[in-house]
Amino acid sequence: MQIILTGTGTSQGVPVINCKCEVCRSENTYDKRLRTSAIVKFQDTTLLIDAGPDLRQQLLAHPVERIDAILITHPHHDHIGGMDDLRPFFFRQKKPLDIYAGEETRKAIQKKYYYAFDENPYPGAPQFNLIQLENRAFTINNHQILPIYAWHGKMPVWGFRFGNFAYLTDIKEISEEEQAKLQNLDVLVLSALHHKKHHSHLSLSEALALIKKVNPAKAYLTHISHEMGKYEKIKKILPKNVFLGYDGLEIKT
Ligand SMILES: [Zn+2]
């Protein structure tokens, strides 16, 4: 399995428009972050996790032949705002794209992309086949996916485990029961916003505490704000099995 972090930035991306901080002015490409998204590739299957507003750029940078399904974590714009740009895959694959999402996300997609659900859709409109996520394992082309249920402030958010790899973004709280699904991981991708406390995101210290508790062999941080600090500076203060994610990072398990 191969995982590509196609975006590792928080909702405004990094640099933030008009911001003059040292991170936003940095020339290091590791300090430039598109909105958070990932590609998960098996030999015969390609999945996308989230489809935010930078999707087009991300798939031009990391071309994939086809997309078998899109897993959506939650309905915030930075995770669903690029779904119209999935049209080339719909045109090529000639069938509605399978979108796995929780109930709130399904409603948000139907509202945001109302024209895709018209009875007589405009011929160029994308078509989505919305599939309800339940809190139990399911398969796509025989690959087992275990959903993980967590909280993003007051909003439910879904993470996913594929074999010994798990991906959890935009979380703040996760029950002991759901944490049990994060045992014996080779790789955990986990969101960490910045250093201060936040109502709906784990801070760096909260993310590190959760990583220490579930103890994956390696963890990569994502959904990072410009307030985290520069890549070169922060990577030096992390525990030895924890790495700052960056756009384009490829992980093999
Ligand atoms: Zn987000």
Ligand SMILES: [Zn+2]
């Ligand atoms: Zn969010």
